[in-house]
Amino acid sequence: MANVLFLNATVYQLAINLNNALQNQVLDTPMCLSTPVSHTRRAASSVHLMEVGVDSNAQLVGSSLSIAANPGKDIFGGNSSDNIVVVFYESSDRPCLFNIKSSVSTVLNLYLYVLGDTIAACDQSGISADITVTKLSDAEAAQLVVQMGIPSHTFTPLK
Numbered sequence: 001m002a003n004v005l006f007l008n009a010t011v012y013q014l015a016i017n018l019n020n021a022l023q024n025q026v027l028d029t030p031m032c033l034s035t036p037v038s039h040t041r042r043a044a045s046s047v048h049l050m051e052v053g054v055d056s057n058a059q060l061v062g063s064s065l066s067i068a069a070n071p072g073k074d075i076f077g078g079n080s081s082d083n084i085v086v087v088f089y090e091s092s093d094r095p096c097l098f099n100i101k102s103s104v105s106t107v108l109n110l111y112l113y114v115l116g117d118t119i120a121a122c123d124q125s126g127i128s129a130d131i132t133v134t135k136l137s138d139a140e141a142a143q144l145v146v147q148m149g150i151p152s153h154t155f156t157p158l159k
Helices: 138-148
Strands: 003-008 014-018 025-027 047-051 059-068 075-077 083-089 096-102 110-115 118-123 131-135
Touching: 003 014, 003 025, 025 059, 083 138, 096 118, 096 138, 118 131
Parallel strands: 003 110, 059 075
Antiparallel strands: 003 059, 014 025, 014 083, 047 059, 083 096, 096 131, 110 118
16 A cells, blocks of 8 residues: 655644644654754654655655545545645644645555645656645635644644
8 A cells, every 4th residue: 555755844843634634743853864863753653754865864754644545534535536734834823734636546655745835746756747736725724724623733842
């Protein structure tokens, strides 16, 4: 089974909520290997440090969640389904909401790079053509957060 990997490409802690999950996935600040790994906090067993790119010192913090034919709480739906992703930022009191649809085969992993108020997406072959990321307006986001009862998030400072 394939996974969707949310990767923190910011300098802040993030929390991700996929399809109104009961709990947010916390993504700590990305770290380099030159930073002591003992300072890395892992909020859940699904949060990993992942090496990316040519430079082996570059790492992003990510959370891996399942992909299925239909969306569910903490499950990314394929088949061009609507997937509502809420991103909470340590640096802001306003979350961003995104609607993400993918017509990529559900046997391929998807990589979602959270870059501030944008998400860049591609499948495991590096192709982004069949993935659509739409940022919702602040008004739509506020209405949806209330409607769905999405849990808020408070960040704990890193030590």
